[in-house]
Amino acid sequence: xxxxxxxxxxxxxxxxxxxxxxxxxxxxxxxxxxxxxxxxxxxxxxxxxxxxxxxxxxxxxxxxxxxxxxxxxxxxxxxxxxxxxxxxxxxxxxxxxxxxxxxxxxxxxxxxxxxxxxxxxxxxxxxxxxxxxxxxxxxxxxxxxxxxxxxxxxxxxxxxxxxxxxxxxxxxxxxxxxxxxxxxxxxxxxxxxxxxxxxxxxxxxxxxxxxxxxxxxxxxxxxxxxxxxxxxxxxxxxxxxxx
Numbered sequence: 431x432x433x434x435x436x437x438x439x440x441x442x443x444x445x446x447x448x449x450x451x452x453x454x455x456x457x458x459x460x461x462x463x464x465x466x467x468x469x470x471x472x473x474x475x476x477x478x479x480x481x482x483x484x485x486x487x488x489x490x491x492x493x494x495x496x497x498x499x500x501x502x503x504x505x506x507x508x509x510x511x512x513x514x515x516x517x518x519x520x521x522x523x524x525x526x527x528x529x530x531x532x533x534x535x536x537x538x539x540x541x542x543x544x545x546x547x548x549x550x551x552x553x554x555x556x557x558x559x560x561x562x563x564x565x566x567x568x569x570x571x572x573x574x575x576x577x578x579x580x581x582x583x584x585x586x587x588x589x590x591x592x593x594x595x596x597x598x599x600x601x602x603x604x605x606x607x608x609x610x611x612x613x614x615x616x617x618x619x620x621x622x623x624x625x626x627x628x629x630x631x632x633x634x635x636x637x638x639x640x641x642x643x644x645x646x647x648x649x650x651x652x653x654x655x656x657x658x659x660x661x662x663x664x665x666x667x668x669x670x671x672x673x
Contacts, residue, residue, distance in 0.1 A: 496539075496554040497574050508547030515540040515551075532563045584608075591641065592664050598629075598637025601644065605630040622653045 495514035499507055515536045518525055525533060535557065539550040557563060558571035587604050591597035605626040608615050615623060625647065629640045647653060648661035 494574070496551045497558065497571055498578065499548060499551045499555050501548075501552050503548050503552070505544065505548065508549075508551055509544070511551035511554075512539055512542060512547045529563045529567065531557070532567065588664065592645065596638050597641040597645065598632070598634075598639075601641040602629050602632065602637055619653045619657070621647075622657070 495511045499511060518528075518536055519540050525536070528536070532554070535550070535554050539547065539554065542550045555571070558567050559575060561568040584604050584607060587600045591600035591604075594600065608618075608626060609630055615626075618626070622644075625640070625644050629637070629644060632640045645661070645665075648657050649665055651658040
């Protein structure tokens with residue numbers, strides 16, 4: 431169990447253009463991928479309502495922006511991680527609860543030259559995953575990494591299905607994954623939940639028809655304006671030839 435003194439490891443991993451199905455509705459609803467994880471714990475209610483900086487600091491126990499980094503991530507990702515580090519340092523009540531090694535590395539990232547930000551943020555990620563900040567942080571980092579991998583796979587399934595004339599099998603797989611996460615699934619519009627359930631249970635011969643119904647409903651606004659906007663972006667991307 432994570433000790434109460436460790437900040438909650440909620441995450442807001444964006445799903446980008448892959449928003450046709452629940453991924454898009456999840457993003458529209460601001461759902462954190464780790465909110466479905468049994469390891470996620472609520473933050474303390476003893477302190478006043480947090481500022482935007484405090485909220486940024488709390489994300490993934492202050493780690494969310496760092497755990498998304500890769501060694502070859504673009505400069506913009508490093509800049510975002512440095513901004514998150516600054517927000518965390520500027521929220522001393524949260525920052526003081528982090529392990530000393532993590533405090534030191536976050537401070538280094540906050541003060542890093544632009545060219546070093548990706549490297550320093552990636553170090554935080556790898557140290558967290560290897561247990562260098564302790565078992566609690568490691569568990570949460572592993573949970574977030576698993577969630578990110580799952581969402582990346584879902585994103586690719588959606589992109590493939592959206593550009594395919596036979597999207598049924600791919601979207602059925604995504605539907606099954608989402609239904610398997612009840613807390614996330616419950617955030618979706620009711621009619622999208624219904625259509626995803628029908629797709630999950632559809633006979634092979636009906637898969638493409640059910641999947642195309644979901645695609646068309648999303649693009650036409652049947653699941654709400656936010657999902658429509660993201661579905662349109664996905665459709666446009668699918669229609670653009672690869673270079």
